[in-house]
Amino acid sequence: PPAPPTASGELFARAHAVTPGGVNSPVRAFNAVGGTPRFIRSASGARLTDVDGNDYVDLICSWGPMLLGHAHPEVMAQVQAAVARGTSYGTPTEPEVLLAEEIVARTPVDKVRFVSSGTEATMSAIRLARGFTGRDVVVKFAGCYHGHVDALLASAGSGLATFAVPGTPGVPASSTELTLVLPYNDRAAVEKVFAEHGDRIACLVTEASPGNMGVVPPEPGFNRFLAETCTRHGALFVSDEVMTGFRVTREGQWGLDGKAEGWRPDLITYGKVMGGGFPAAAFGGRADVMSQLSPEGPVYQAGTLSGNPVATTAGLATLRLATDEVYAHIGAAAETIKVAAAEALTTVGLPHVVQATGTMFSVFLTEGPVRDFEDASRTDAPAYAAFFHAMLERGVYLPPSAYEAWFLSAAHDDRAVQTVLDALPHAARAAAAA
Ligand code: PMP
Numbered sequence: 001p002p003a004p005p006t007a008s009g010e011l012f013a014r015a016h017a018v019t020p021g022g023v024n025s026p027v028r029a030f031n032a033v034g035g036t037p038r039f040i041r042s043a044s045g046a047r048l049t050d051v052d053g054n055d056y057v058d059l060i061c062s063w064g065p066m067l068l069g070h071a072h073p074e075v076m077a078q079v080q081a082a083v084a085r086g087t088s089y090g091t092p093t094e095p096e097v098l099l100a101e102e103i104v105a106r107t108p109v110d111k112v113r114f115v116s117s118g119t120e121a122t123m124s125a126i127r128l129a130r131g132f133t134g135r136d137v138v139v140k141f142a143g144c145y146h147g148h149v150d151a152l153l154a155s156a157g158s159g160l161a162t163f164a165v166p167g168t169p170g171v172p173a174s175s176t177e178l179t180l181v182l183p184y185n186d187r188a189a190v191e192k193v194f195a196e197h198g199d200r201i202a203c204l205v206t207e208a209s210p211g212n213m214g215v216v217p218p219e220p221g222f223n224r225f226l227a228e229t230c231t232r233h234g235a236l237f238v239s240d241e242v243m244t245g246f247r248v249t250r251e252g253q254w255g256l257d258g259k260a261e262g263w264r265p266d267l268i269t270y271g272k273v274m275g276g277g278f279p280a281a282a283f284g285g286r287a288d289v290m291s292q293l294s295p296e297g298p299v300y301q302a303g304t305l306s307g308n309p310v311a312t313t314a315g316l317a318t319l320r321l322a323t324d325e326v327y328a329h330i331g332a333a334a335e336t337i338k339v340a341a342a343e344a345l346t347t348v349g350l351p352h353v354v355q356a357t358g359t360m361f362s363v364f365l366t367e368g369p370v371r372d373f374e375d376a377s378r379t380d381a382p383a384y385a386a387f388f389h390a391m392l393e394r395g396v397y398l399p400p401s402a403y404e405a406w407f408l409s410a411a412h413d414d415r416a417v418q419t420v421l422d423a424l425p426h427a428a429r430a431a432a433a434a
Pocket residue numbers: 063116117118119120122145146147148207212240241242243271272281
């Protein structure tokens with residue numbers, strides 16, 4: 001018999017009539033796993049409640065931002081106080097200064113500029129790198145996502161080290177023909193393009209530790225090698241920490257490599273956690289580079305809602321509450337889930353590899369190691385779809401795509417983790433049968 005109608009199903013049908021695909025960001029639509037996305041009515045701590053009244057342990061955490069869990073009481077109190085003072089003035093405000101100071105204190109950036117999304121942050125960082133160097137070419141890695149920036153929605157053309165082709169209709173070839181796309185973790189490919197095009201390269205942009213093809217950590221020394229190669233050729237090294245910033249450690253991925261090794265990126269982009277669940281993002285870096293931004297310098301960049309007082313208040317409250325204990329707690333919960341997921345998949349004989357950077361991890365249904373996008377693409381997508389739905393039926397909302405990190409929060413307590421552990425063996429069996 002057909003499944004009974006649900007409130008989520010009815011909303012999805014109505015959404016389809018007025019919004020392309022029924023969603024405002026593609027991965028929410030369940031296209032990769034099939035079925036109807038759950039429309040969420042409310043969230044608290046580690047849990048989501050949908051419009052039908054079903055509860056889920058949330059392993060999406062808004063795709064990273066909710067480091068402290070949903071509706072954290074202290075964050076909510078500060079947000080409510082901020083809202084009561086008005087929501088946007090179009091003037092400078094104190095919370096912007098406080099949040100900028102907090103970010104500068106935690107990270108190697110000298111100065112930051114706030115924007116409203118990760119896309120804007122990387123787009124602006126690239127413009128600044130081009131303006132600062134007077135060069136046009138941008139190098140990126142296949143499988144790294146930096147938002148829907150024209151120049152970065154690029155696929156490798158035929159053959160290595162050739163200029164890229166648009167990754168989607170609507171991006172002119174003229175936007176991507178200045179972009180070079182390389183395989184991740186491939187030093188030889190990086191050396192080759194810098195040898196051939198070094199004097200034209202404005203910047204190399206990379207996810208600090210890729211999470212958008214699943215978690216594919218940089219091999220030891222890889223980020224340092226990238227930073228040094230850029231410096232040698234007069235290009236800027238742009239580290240995209242939109243996902244990893246203030247999540248994998250309190251200092252982001254830089255806290256795991258650059259800090260210990262004694263180097264820093266020229267520019268870093270942030271988003272997600274630093275907005276505390278509101279639209280806030282940033283790019284920052286070397287003072288001499290950031291000084292080229294308007295109104296101090298000639299490189300134009302602006303935003304009506306940039307540094308919005310409610311968003312920056314939420315971000316500041318979140319960062320101030322993101323103590324070492326928070327990261328230790330998330331790390332321990334991640335470890336428990338990683339071990340249990342691997343055990344469940346081993347039991348059913350399904351090839352898999354669990355990869356992590358700091359507290360961020362993902363599960364690939366393929367033999368490891370996964371060191372670049374080509375490896376990641378071998379993950380068994382139909383098996384993941386079955387795995388995903390078995391988890392959902394048992395009250396765990398995983399990312400609806402095989403190429404995403406699983407996100408935890410400080411609010412994922414023993415009970416929430418136990419719900420995940422109880423569901424995993426069922427999901428592994430479903431995946432093995434797919
Ligand atoms: N960079 C990275 C590494 C990201 O993960 C994302 C979003 N997932 C972005 C940039 C784009 O951010 P936004 O969706 O806020 O535009």
